[in-house]
Amino acid sequence: MSTEDEKLLKEAKKLPWDERLQHKNWKVRNDANIDLAALCDSITDPKDARLREFGPLFKKAVSDSNAPVQEKALDALLAFQRAADADVSRYAKEVCDAICAKCLTGRPKTVEKAQAAFLLWVELEASEVFLESMEKAVKNKVAKAVVPAIDVMFQALSEFGAKVVPPKKILKMLPELFDHPDQNVRASSKGLTLELCRWIGKEPVKSILFEKMRDTMKKELEAELANVSGIAKPTRKIRSEQEKELEEEAVPETTGASTSEVAVPDGLLFSGAFLLLILFLLLTSFLCSI
Numbered sequence: 001m002s003t004e005d006e007k008l009l010k011e012a013k014k015l016p017w018d019e020r021l022q023h024k025n026w027k028v029r030n031d032a033n034i035d036l037a038a039l040c041d042s043i044t045d046p047k048d049a050r051l052r053e054f055g056p057l058f059k060k061a062v063s064d065s066n067a068p069v070q071e072k073a074l075d076a077l078l079a080f081q082r083a084a085d086a087d088v089s090r091y092a093k094e095v096c097d098a099i100c101a102k103c104l105t106g107r108p109k110t111v112e113k114a115q116a117a118f119l120l121w122v123e124l125e126a127s128e129v130f131l132e133s134m135e136k137a138v139k140n141k142v143a144k145a146v147v148p149a150i151d152v153m154f155q156a157l158s159e160f161g162a163k164v165v166p167p168k169k170i171l172k173m174l175p176e177l178f179d180h181p182d183q184n185v186r187a188s189s190k191g192l193t194l195e196l197c198r199w200i201g202k203e204p205v206k207s208i209l210f211e212k213m214r215d216t217m218k219k220e221l222e223a224e225l226a227n228v229s230g231i232a233k234p235t236r237k238i239r240s241e242q243e244k245e246l247e248e249e250a251v252p253e254t255t256g257a258s259t260s261e262v263a264v265p266d267g268l269l270f271s272g273a274f275l276l277l278i279l280f281l282l283l284t285s286f287l288c289s290i
Contacts, residue, residue, distance in 0.1 A: 021057055021073075026066045033061065033072035040079035051084045055091040062095065062114075063102045070106065074099075074113040081120035086239050092126035096133035104137060104145040115152040122156050122164065125238050130156065131169045138173050143182035150177065150188040154195050161234035162199040170196060171205065175212035186217075194224055198232040 005027060012020055012028040013035070020032035036054065043051065058080065061073035077095065081088070096118065103114040121130050137149035157165045170192065177189040197205050202225050210218055237245070 017054070017057055021061050026069050029064060029066070030069045030072050033069065033076045037072070037076040037079040040076065040083045043083040046083060046085035047087075048083070051080065051088060054080055055084075055088050058091065059094045059098045062117075063098045067107055067110065070103065071110050071113065074103065074110065074117060077117050078113065078120065081117065081124060084124065085243070086125040089121070089124050089126040089129070092121045092124070092129040093132070096121060096126075096129055097136065100133050100137040100140075100145075100149070104140070104148045105142055111148050115148060115155065118152045119156055119159065122160055123236065123239055125240065127156070127160070127165050131166065135169070135173060138177060143180070143185050146177075146180070146182070146185050147188050150185065150192055154188070154192045157192070157195050157199065158232075159234065159236040160238065161232065164234070164238055167196055167200050171208050174209055178209075178213055178217050190221060190224060193221065194228055195232075197225060197228045198230065202228060 008025065009028060009031050012023060012025075012031065015023075017032065017036065021029055021036075023029050023032070036057075039050070040054065058073070058077045062070060062077060064070040064073055099114045099117060103110055106114070118130055118133075121127075131153075134149050134153055138146050140146050140149075153165075153170055157167070157170070174189055174193060177185055180186055180189070193205060193209065206225075209221075213221070
């Protein structure tokens with residue numbers, strides 16, 4: 001890095017976050033995203049006021065036209081989501097829409113980070129907003145953007161379950177996707193359908209989908225459905241459930257303890273022994289005097 005670049009970055013660090021993240025020089029924007037990610041990683045209180053300050057920054061940051069900078073912006077977003085609590089879900093809609101519009105046709109690593117951000121929005125209890133964004137994403141004319149959207153719905157349903165990710169909205173999207181000209185879109189749609197069957201049963205899915213599907217696709221899906229078995233269970237919890245678990249773990253276990261196990265301060269033990277000694281001496285003195 002040249003001395004001139006170093007000077008530019010040093011001066012830019014004095015600017016407010018929004019100016020750094022929207023600076024005309026991509027190196028300044030890139031550096032700002034790296035710093036923002038590091039700062040979010042250092043925050044331990046999910047109620048930290050700075051997180052509310054950062055929330056509105058990500059809509060533009062993840063829309064950056066420079067691919068490496070955009071990837072760093074997603075890193076910063078992921079750090080922000082990990083540090084925050086469900087209160088920041090107020091920013092979910094604008095950020096999810098921006099990711100759908102700008103990130104799903106990017107480089108593989110960019111797409112992967114975009115999907116991770118979507119899943120964290122679900123974890124932060126913004127699943128309705130997530131699915132609304134997916135409805136827009138699957139209508140993208142570029143098939144390359146549609147497949148990641150279907151795949152992340154599969155991930156969300158598989159990890160969080162049907163109680164967190166409402167199946168009805170997904171079911172509404174599927175008929176159109178099964179008619180998509182791109183075979184990768186149709187294949188991903190099939191995988192998502194099979195996952196839905198694991199959560200809500202085969203018959204409810206068939207009753208909604210089959211009347212809107214071509215016969216060839218029905219036969220193909222029917223054959224796949226025969227292999228669906230087992231009871232689906234979520235593997236990931238939303239943030240409020242995680243917090244509740246931590247609170248329960250922090251409560252000391254006091255029930256079931258016998259009186260002999262109750263801790264007695266050292267001072268009280270000493271006083272009791274001293275009283276017994278006095279009583280013994282008095283009793284001895286009384287007996288000797290008889």
